[in-house]
Amino acid sequence: MFKTRITEMLGIQHPILQGGMQWLAKAELVSAVANAGGMGFITAVSFASVAELRDEIRKTRDMTDKPFGVNVSMLPVMMPGDLTEAFFDVVCEEGIPVVETAGRNPEPYVPKLKSAGVKLIHKVPAVRFARKAESIGADAVIVVGFECGGHPGMDDVPSLIVLPKAAQELNVPVIAAGGFCDGKSLVAALALGAEAVLMGTRFMAAKESPMHENFKNWMIEAQETDTMVVERSIRNAARIMKNEAAQTVAKMEAEGATLEDLLPVIAGRVGREAYLSGDTDLGTIACGQVVGRIHEIKSVKEIMDDIISEAEQTIQRLNVIAGV
Numbered sequence: 001m002f003k004t005r006i007t008e009m010l011g012i013q014h015p016i017l018q019g020g021m022q023w024l025a026k027a028e029l030v031s032a033v034a035n036a037g038g039m040g041f042i043t044a045v046s047f048a049s050v051a052e053l054r055d056e057i058r059k060t061r062d063m064t065d066k067p068f069g070v071n072v073s074m075l076p077v078m079m080p081g082d083l084t085e086a087f088f089d090v091v092c093e094e095g096i097p098v099v100e101t102a103g104r105n106p107e108p109y110v111p112k113l114k115s116a117g118v119k120l121i122h123k124v125p126a127v128r129f130a131r132k133a134e135s136i137g138a139d140a141v142i143v144v145g146f147e148c149g150g151h152p153g154m155d156d157v158p159s160l161i162v163l164p165k166a167a168q169e170l171n172v173p174v175i176a177a178g179g180f181c182d183g184k185s186l187v188a189a190l191a192l193g194a195e196a197v198l199m200g201t202r203f204m205a206a207k208e209s210p211m212h213e214n215f216k217n218w219m220i221e222a223q224e225t226d227t228m229v230v231e232r233s234i235r236n237a238a239r240i241m242k243n244e245a246a247q248t249v250a251k252m253e254a255e256g257a258t259l260e261d262l263l264p265v266i267a268g269r270v271g272r273e274a275y276l277s278g279d280t281d282l283g284t285i286a287c288g289q290v291v292g293r294i295h296e297i298k299s300v301k302e303i304m305d306d307i308i309s310e311a312e313q314t315i316q317r318l319n320v321i322a323g324v
């Protein structure tokens with residue numbers, strides 16, 4: 001029913017994408033999204049080597065015959081040991097049809113991706129970056145609002161503003177991210193000019209999401225006020241679960257901590273330890289405000305089917321209101 005330039009471009013049934021999620025967006029989750037008619041992205045930074053990423057791609061292929069993508073999250077600046085270029089090589093060699101990039105300008109990698117026929121979808125937190133992404137050849141742009149889990153940028157502009165503005169200004173399709181979880185919000189995104197939604201937090205709370213049950217239980221209980229934004233002092237704002245680690249980071253930042261001081265608390269590997277151990281106070285764990293609208297742990301298929309049927313009902317309701 002929902003046919004957009006994104007469903008056409010990606011060859012998927014529903015305009016619903018699962019965004020990159022370090023440690024979580026692996027074969028089980030990504031293949032479940034693909035099998036349910038959406039597009040999932042294996043998150044390259046979950047892997048310490050290109051060989052591990054390649055294995056995960058192959059494992060995912062064994063679990064679905066539908067298309068899926070790879071997320072390549074880049075740090076704002078290139079650091080020693082950066083595997084970005086090598087991750088893109090694997091993407092091209094493995095015939096992955098689409099990448100989701102985030103973190104810094106992917107322009108240096110555009111020729112490589114284009115010549116391998118890989119679609120580039122870049123994720124940004126502001127209209128000016130969306131324009132830039134289009135200008136360097138992105139095939140579509142994801143705009144995240146301030147409510148999103150992960151990195152909302154430094155401007156604090158919510159989806160209700162950044163999405164319609166980007167959709168109006170760009171010629172390439174725009175994908176909405178930040179605050180989407182159900183059929184009503186999918187219809188709202190389409191109404192604002194998006195051609196798909198990309199969700200993180202909703203899929204984080206899926207049955208197939210490989211994190212300890214304690215986190216799932218925390219999410220079911222959490223309210224929309226149970227996330228906070230940290231790491232502004234290092235210009236890498238991040239919306240995360242409001243837990244002990246988050247409060248520690250906020251306190252350290254208020255006291256003038258440097259990136260080096262913060263690293264032992266904010267490093268990704270601490271989050272991985274938390275997911276495995278079930279210690280919900282350990283590590284800075286990305287989570288969007290939409291957690292306050294998630295009350296059930298469902299399978300990916302249930303999540304997707306419910307979104308589509310609720311979206312259809314929502315449109316019927318709007319038709320009644322509009323007297324159509």
Ligand SMILES: Cc1cc2nc3c(=O)[nH]c(=O)nc-3n(C[C@H](O)[C@H](O)[C@H](O)COP(=O)(O)O)c2cc1C
Pocket residue numbers: 018019020021022024043045071072073101102123144147148149150151177178179180198199200201202204285286287288289290
């Ligand atoms: C637990 C979690 C981990 C995430 N990790 C990444 C990541 O590694 N790379 C990335 O580009 N985005 C990451 N994100 C952001 C999502 O891909 C997506 O942009 C965001 O979740 C959308 O907002 P929502 O949480 O309101 O759905 C993460 C989000 C969450 C919730």
